[in-house]
Amino acid sequence: MLTRQILAMLLLCSLSAQALSQVYTWVDENGQKHFGSQPPAAQQAEAVTIKPAYAGETRAASPAAPAQAASTEAVPAKTSKREMCQSAMRWTAVDLKNLHEIAEERKSGGRITAAEYAQAQENLAGVEQRISLQDCVTSSGEDQQRYECLSKGAGVLVCSGLMAAAMEEAEHGAKKRAAKP
Secondary structure (H helix, E strand, O other), X not given: OHHHHHHHHHHHHHHXXXXXXXXXXXXXXXXXEEEEOOOOOOOOOEEXXXXXXXXXXXXXXXXXXXXXXXXXXXXXXXXXXXXXXXXXXXXXHXXXXXXXXXXXXXXXXXXXXXXXXXXXXXXHHHXXXXXXXXXXXXXXXXXXXXXXXXXXXXOHHHHHOHHHHHHHHHHHHHHHHHHOO
């Protein structure tokens, strides 16, 4: 009996250690950015701050009624369209803030030009204007599917189809490069 308790404690300790592990980033001699749980000894690494909004939305179960929580988990509650839209707005706000920060980091790092940065800011402002709670609540068809996608935290690029289009364009370009002698 004591052995089982000790094993359970060891298991919990190992899981919590993994959950608390740090992530590092560094750039190698070829300019390639890497991420890992162990920084390289020979290179300077920077600790990465994990943004909790991308960890997923969870609803905490009531600790006072574990049996009740188990029975409610078996049948997930259907959310209203308004709740779905509110979730979509929360996720979109987080995503757009992160996209603004990424654009700023790329501009500061010299990875995009001032013109590309200005275009990115203009595009993000357009997204901010088009996505609204009222539009979500009254949406239907493909628009509603996009809002449902946003409510799950997939992000503006994925839910709008821009990521898929960019991936297809990159694949097409890679095939063209591979076909050249």
